[in-house]
Amino acid sequence: MEGSGREEKGRRRRGGEEEKRKREEAPSDLERSTMALQGVRVLELAGLAPGPHCGMILADFGAQVIRLDRLGHQGKTWMARGKRSLALDLKRPEGVSVMRRLCKRMDVVMEPFRPGVMEKFGLGPEILLKDNPRLIYARLSGFGQLGRLSKVAGHDINFLALSGVLSKLGRSNETPYAPLNLLADFGGGSLTCALGIVLALYERTQSDKGQVIDANMVEGTAYLSSFLWHSKNLVFWNQPRGKNILDSGAPFYETYRTSDGKFMAVGAIEPQFYALLIKGLGLNCDELPNQLSISDWEETKKKFADAFAKKTQAEWCNIFDGTDACVTPILSLEEAALNEHNQERGTFFTDEHHNVSPRPAPLLSRTPAIPSTKRDPMEGEHTKEILQEFGFSEDEINQLDSDKIIETSTPKANL
Numbered sequence: 001m002e003g004s005g006r007e008e009k010g011r012r013r014r015g016g017e018e019e020k021r022k023r024e025e026a027p028s029d030l031e032r033s034t035m036a037l038q039g040v041r042v043l044e045l046a047g048l049a050p051g052p053h054c055g056m057i058l059a060d061f062g063a064q065v066i067r068l069d070r071l072g073h074q075g076k077t078w079m080a081r082g083k084r085s086l087a088l089d090l091k092r093p094e095g096v097s098v099m100r101r102l103c104k105r106m107d108v109v110m111e112p113f114r115p116g117v118m119e120k121f122g123l124g125p126e127i128l129l130k131d132n133p134r135l136i137y138a139r140l141s142g143f144g145q146l147g148r149l150s151k152v153a154g155h156d157i158n159f160l161a162l163s164g165v166l167s168k169l170g171r172s173n174e175t176p177y178a179p180l181n182l183l184a185d186f187g188g189g190s191l192t193c194a195l196g197i198v199l200a201l202y203e204r205t206q207s208d209k210g211q212v213i214d215a216n217m218v219e220g221t222a223y224l225s226s227f228l229w230h231s232k233n234l235v236f237w238n239q240p241r242g243k244n245i246l247d248s249g250a251p252f253y254e255t256y257r258t259s260d261g262k263f264m265a266v267g268a269i270e271p272q273f274y275a276l277l278i279k280g281l282g283l284n285c286d287e288l289p290n291q292l293s294i295s296d297w298e299e300t301k302k303k304f305a306d307a308f309a310k311k312t313q314a315e316w317c318n319i320f321d322g323t324d325a326c327v328t329p330i331l332s333l334e335e336a337a338l339n340e341h342n343q344e345r346g347t348f349f350t351d352e353h354h355n356v357s358p359r360p361a362p363l364l365s366r367t368p369a370i371p372s373t374k375r376d377p378m379e380g381e382h383t384k385e386i387l388q389e390f391g392f393s394e395d396e397i398n399q400l401d402s403d404k405i406i407e408t409s410t411p412k413a414n415l
């Protein structure tokens, strides 16, 4: 184990040097200026989490994203890097007219509200697509634009529950648990909506027509879980929750505490990797039940837990790093950002304010995303600039300002 670990470390170092060289020979600035979504104009109506994340994905890959904020809405804004902000009151007819003028020159409008809110403004798809037949009108909701629940409030956990997926998450004899708000808000929500927008942009290159995207978190999450539906009759998948291979039932797909109170993740599913796990743990295969004997999994799990409790996380990394035992340390966010492998790849980046964020994914070889490193926009910070770009005269802007249809906020100098 020691020898192969050292060879592997050398191989990794050479690989890392190769990755670093490739990154240094990154595409020229000219090439980089042609990010995949360069020139796509997006109007994102400010929302809670899925909407901002969807807009951030588009901005990271080169789209010009304008976030439309409410007036006086001093909520916490986030995931707004690379965006500009316009504050506009859509409850006033003048504000609706401004938005209609903007949408005539937009490629995408994305709204995160309950169904019917945009129609109430007089900004439903029929109107905006009549004004601009090439507009892609993305609607990111919880339950979808139609259906008995469509107008009901909800959050990630509700959509996850209704998709069926939440029933599969959690340890045996415990209540199901939602993995933060990652699956419905982001996996089935913002990412799926961003995919829909890119699909519609591509289709428009053929048809020259826009369309409406009904992106919703129940269906996006259900779609994300297609694997569950296609594998649910497999013997290792039709046990009660928490008794299957991938849901904490199996000892070889589990997390274990180390002697220093940290944790290791084990994913040694295939027999050849499982054998390396046993070897690394210092156990004897002959003294253990068959790997796939479900009735013995609890007992085997206890033996693994006892073994892992004998060494620190660092000691286990020295044993397993670079091997095929499928054993990795469970890192905090901060540790993940400092991890050698992640550093070699540039998996995380630091902005001008020393905030660390994950680099956009996936990594495109010729037109990679170049996330902005500037601070997030203040609400209404670019109102004037944007209206001027879209042909509003000084007088029109001043009138909108004095009638409190718009709001302009200039960042306070850090004195």
Ligand SMILES: C[C@H](CCC[C@H](C)C(=O)SCCNC(=O)CCNC(=O)[C@H](O)C(C)(C)COP(=O)(O)OP(=O)(O)OC[C@H]1O[C@@H](n2cnc3c(N)ncnc32)[C@H](O)[C@@H]1OP(=O)(O)O)[C@H]1CC[C@H]2[C@@H]3[C@H](O)C[C@@H]4C[C@H](O)CC[C@]4(C)[C@H]3C[C@H](O)[C@]12C
Pocket: 045, 047, 048, 049, 050, 068, 069, 070, 071, 074, 075, 076, 088, 089, 090, 091, 112, 113, 114, 117, 140, 141, 142, 143, 152, 153, 154, 155, 156, 157, 181, 185
């Ligand atoms: C960050 C925390 C949230 C984490 C994510 C959470 C787990 C989620 O799941 S987010 C996904 C939510 N669901 C959806 O997105 C599905 C679709 N949307 C909806 O169902 C609804 O929008 C809704 C349920 C999310 C909200 O319903 P609501 O009734 O408020 O709104 P709508 O019916 O959609 O109507 C929109 C209304 O807004 C008006 N509007 C919109 N734009 C404009 C405009 N430009 N001009 C004028 N008016 C506008 C529109 O007219 C509608 O008005 P009417 O209803 O009158 O018609 C966060 C969880 C908790 C947060 C914290 C908490 O709230 C306390 C603090 C509050 C403070 O303000 C900010 C800081 C907080 C600490 C806050 C911080 C974070 O937000 C949270 C932690």
